Amino acid sequence: QKEVEQNSGPLSVPEGAIASLNCTYSDRGSQSFFWYRQYSGKSPELIMFIYSNGDKEDGRFTAQLNKASQYVSLLIRDSQPSDSATYLCAVNTGFQKLVFGTGTRLLVSP
């Protein structure tokens, strides 16, 4: 079992819809969780991090964490074509070390 799992997609949503991206992790001791966005041919950039159970909102983005279920999600409201990218879930397994999922490709159609 991989430490961090994501559906590779692509996840296709129409412009203006809500995109829901999901991630599960195996290490119950993980304390912090990150969502990175990576455009094709570019480097990953941080969107959000979360370390408490529940929801954390930042603009059109909401991260959700459920430690009991070992589940992290990212919701993107009012999706825009510019949101089309690969979204990487990352888990801090301790001592500044991040383990990344393989990413979910999101396609937002106009």
Next chain:
Amino acid sequence: DAGVIQSPRHEVTEMGQEVTLRCKPISGHDYLFWYRQTMMRGLELLIYFNNNVPIDDSGMPEDRFSAKMPNASFSTLKIQPSEPRDSAVYFCASSLGARDNEQFFGPGTRLTVL
């Protein structure tokens, strides 16, 4: 401020040759990370440094890979000898090491080994 700087941006070499990738972290960042990204395996951590000291090199695939950080502003990742399966994008990232642990990534080096 300049972000993480990597060179070269592209490298094409032949099997058996030595390859050296370079990274300059963001000034003041205490942590430096080397990652490799492929379609099959995604983004994998190879090694990371704290205050120029290697902390965890468990991701380094084999003895052909080595990394150094002689000072706070420079690190190298060397592959000798290179093999076609080493073809990937290699990213360097740096962070302050705070709880939110945001890692800032460089633009990457696309390595092709023929």
